[in-house]
Amino acid sequence: MSNPLALAVLACLWEKPMYPYEITTTLRQRGKDDSIRLNFGSLYSVIKSLQKHGLIVEQRAEREGNRPERTVYEITDDGRTEAHDWLREILAVPEREYPTLEAGLSLVALLEPAEATDLLRARVASLDTTIASRRTVLGRTREAGLPEIFAVEADYHLALLEAERDWVERLVERLDAGTVGGQDMWARMHALLAAGKPVDEIEGELVDEIGAANLAALDELATGHAPPPQPPAPR
Numbered sequence: 001m002s003n004p005l006a007l008a009v010l011a012c013l014w015e016k017p018m019y020p021y022e023i024t025t026t027l028r029q030r031g032k033d034d035s036i037r038l039n040f041g042s043l044y045s046v047i048k049s050l051q052k053h054g055l056i057v058e059q060r061a062e063r064e065g066n067r068p069e070r071t072v073y074e075i076t077d078d079g080r081t082e083a084h085d086w087l088r089e090i091l092a093v094p095e096r097e098y099p100t101l102e103a104g105l106s107l108v109a110l111l112e113p114a115e116a117t118d119l120l121r122a123r124v125a126s127l128d129t130t131i132a133s134r135r136t137v138l139g140r141t142r143e144a145g146l147p148e149i150f151a152v153e154a155d156y157h158l159a160l161l162e163a164e165r166d167w168v169e170r171l172v173e174r175l176d177a178g179t180v181g182g183q184d185m186w187a188r189m190h191a192l193l194a195a196g197k198p199v200d201e202i203e204g205e206l207v208d209e210i211g212a213a214n215l216a217a218l219d220e221l222a223t224g225h226a227p228p229p230q231p232p233a234p235r
Helices: 004-015 020-029 040-052 077-092 100-106 113-143 148-177 183-194 199-210 212-223
Strands: 056-062 070-075
Touching: 004 020, 004 040, 004 056, 004 070, 004 077, 020 040, 020 070, 040 056, 070 077, 113 148, 113 183, 183 199
Parallel strands: none
Antiparallel strands: 056 070
16 A cells, blocks of 8 residues: 555544545545545545455445445454554655656756746746745634644645745746856757757767766765775776
8 A cells, every 4th residue: 555545544434434425525624635635536446455455344335315325434453553554654754755846857957047947936936826825724724723733734735835935946046147057058058959969969068078977976866875886997
């Protein structure tokens, strides 16, 4: 199990047996769909997977009036154990995530520097709007007396948005000032492309300019650890 929606389903059924639509309604009423991707199609797949692994079981089938029959599910003892163990791991062990912004930054050289800078500037403006809205909502929940623990994930999300906004703004400022390392090379690459120079020739020039040592450092940065030591060259 790796989908956080499965953990949310286990958490709902921990409270009481529910049918799928009730689970969806409960998660949405509590604002959990802001932290966990939720749609009805994936919910049914998750439920079937949980059932297959023996973490939930069908408790009963019920029908109201002329509505279709619905299945009520309940959590098993194994499901309670799995929910506890899974949540402990999520909270304690950092996991590699893949934010779309990080993916975009890793491929930003496909765009010209000026265009990339304008797009990042637009992102800052969009983040400003989102942050202001979330601060307002979070403030209202606090004024209403909602205990902090019930909105702690919203506070975390706001902190991430604020950190992203500040980081992107600093990058835009440096791009405007032309102080980002390699920015001139980036601009020259696009100038050569516009002039019709073949991509492989441009890549060869860039590799020569960057140098083997810097390329090795780039590999280390990408993997997050130093490469294994190489044996000494034979004399």
